[in-house]
Amino acid sequence: MPGRSSSEPQGGKIGKIRPDSVVCDSSSLISLTDSGLLGALMLVEQRMKGDLLVTAGVIGESITNPMKVPEYSFSAVRLKRALDSGAFGIVKFSDNTFDRILNAANNMFYTSRPFHLVNHGEAEMLAAAIDNNLTTLLMDERTTRALIEAPMELKNHLENEFRIRINVNQDMFAEFKEMTRGLQVIRSAEIVALANERGYFKKYGDLSSQAYEAALHAIKFNGCSIGFDEIKELTRL
Amino acid sequence: MAPTPQPASAKSAFPPIFECLDRLKKGFDKRDAHELREVMSHCAGKLITEEQHAYFLMALIAYILSKITQKPRYKDPKVFKNIEISLGNALVHAKLNNTSALNQSLDVLLASITELEKVDRRFVTNVVEKGRTKIAALLYAQGISLNRAMTLTGARKQEVLSYTGHTMMADRFGRTLSALERLKNARKIVK
Numbered sequence: 001m002p003g004r005s006s007s008e009p010q011g012g013k014i015g016k017i018r019p020d021s022v023v024c025d026s027s028s029l030i031s032l033t034d035s036g037l038l039g040a041l042m043l044v045e046q047r048m049k050g051d052l053l054v055t056a057g058v059i060g061e062s063i064t065n066p067m068k069v070p071e072y073s074f075s076a077v078r079l080k081r082a083l084d085s086g087a088f089g090i091v092k093f094s095d096n097t098f099d100r101i102l103n104a105a106n107n108m109f110y111t112s113r114p115f116h117l118v119n120h121g122e123a124e125m126l127a128a129a130i131d132n133n134l135t136t137l138l139m140d141e142r143t144t145r146a147l148i149e150a151p152m153e154l155k156n157h158l159e160n161e162f163r164i165r166i167n168v169n170q171d172m173f174a175e176f177k178e179m180t181r182g183l184q185v186i187r188s189a190e191i192v193a194l195a196n197e198r199g200y201f202k203k204y205g206d207l208s209s210q211a212y213e214a215a216l217h218a219i220k221f222n223g224c225s226i227g228f229d230e231i232k233e234l235t236r237l
Numbered sequence: 238m239a240p241t242p243q244p245a246s247a248k249s250a251f252p253p254i255f256e257c258l259d260r261l262k263k264g265f266d267k268r269d270a271h272e273l274r275e276v277m278s279h280c281a282g283k284l285i286t287e288e289q290h291a292y293f294l295m296a297l298i299a300y301i302l303s304k305i306t307q308k309p310r311y312k313d314p315k316v317f318k319n320i321e322i323s324l325g326n327a328l329v330h331a332k333l334n335n336t337s338a339l340n341q342s343l344d345v346l347l348a349s350i351t352e353l354e355k356v357d358r359r360f361v362t363n364v365v366e367k368g369r370t371k372i373a374a375l376l377y378a379q380g381i382s383l384n385r386a387m388t389l390t391g392a393r394k395q396e397v398l399s400y401t402g403h404t405m406m407a408d409r410f411g412r413t414l415s416a417l418e419r420l421k422n423a424r425k426i427v428k
Contacts, residue, residue, distance in 0.1 A: 049427065186426075
């Protein structure tokens with residue numbers, strides 16, 4: 001598994017990891033780039049207390065693999081350029097944390113068998129944040145976010161969708177909760193909102209408010225899990 | 238209305254996988270695209286609860302057949318007859334609960350259906366890829382993580398994100414934090 005390290009976790013390109021750094025998931029990088037809003041992320045990055053960090057797996061998902069597919073290669077090229085320019089640092093994690101996350105997340109809910117909810121990609125991100133004492137994740141993917149913020153709501157959702165009763169393995173539930181305690185998730189929508197607060201859309205002149213709202217819709221249509229009512233709310237804040 | 242309890246005798250003697258495939262075959266025999274889409278959703282759900290690859294193959298085949306039955310350019314009686322025969326063969330394996338033979342026969346069927354589109358290719362993304370995306374999006378909407386859905390279906394992340402972005406999935410799930418709260422968290426990362 002690329003990106004894993006059995007030794008002490010450490011930053012790849014940027015050396016020591018700063019405490020307010022953000023671990024980025026490929027879902028956010030893809031939706032921002034596909035919406036033409038990588039510039040918004042770069043603007044926020046310049047004003048961050050910490051750094052933007054990615055795991056080797058995220059590089060594979062958002063750069064290396066899509067680079068081989070003509071349909072997605074332009075987005076991948078833009079991200080590669082940002083990576084090469086030092087906008088992202090590479091973060092590592094330990095096998096132990098990675099395995100514990102996978103084990104807890106995939107055994108906390110069960111029916112006749114455990115509900116296998118998350119995969120390596122999501123576990124990698126969480127492990128990277130935990131091992132490096134980081135608290136913020138940039139992630140548009142909904143399920144992992146719900147597992148961290150409101151696991152019982154996710155359980156209810158699964159029960160409604162599959163029309164089955166789901167049991168909770170309290171030990172695994174407690175372990176996952178303990179491991180992810182203090183983690184906060186932001187989405188590409190919040191990155192666009194931060195960029196707006198820092199004048200990113202001023203270049204559109206009189207259309208700046210419309211540009212901001214349109215940008216929020218663009219990232220929604222490119223996969224950011226945000227509701228239409230939330231977009232309205234964000235534009236009013 | 239409360240569901241009526243089924244008498245013990247009404248329970249099928251056949252494996253559940255057989256019942257899904259039987260429903261798929263009957264749907265195709267009737268050229269019922271709507272029923273085939275229902276079979277796709279049912280098999281996708283079973284894929285999560287039962288974790289058997291055959292359910293994915295059946296979901297994908299059901300999706301493709303629902304498309305094929307709707308498009309006149311695919312309507313070749315000889316091809317349709319071959320699909321019916323292949324589904325019949327797969328049913329025999331399903332009835333015996335022979336998973337490896339079933340998977341193999343479904344793989345062969347899938348490959349032969351995929352060939353259909355090569356004859357008259359009109360889009361860059363073929364119907365098989367669309368099916369993978371559709372099933373992955375369905376699983377993701379049901380509560381499985383994006384990466385897990387991709388692993389089970391072989392779909393591409395970009396496609397699934399774009400597809401789900403155009404659905405009401407995010408609106409239907411509800412919120413776990415208010416917009417203001419999340420923005421406040423985001424503000425902490427900047428100077």
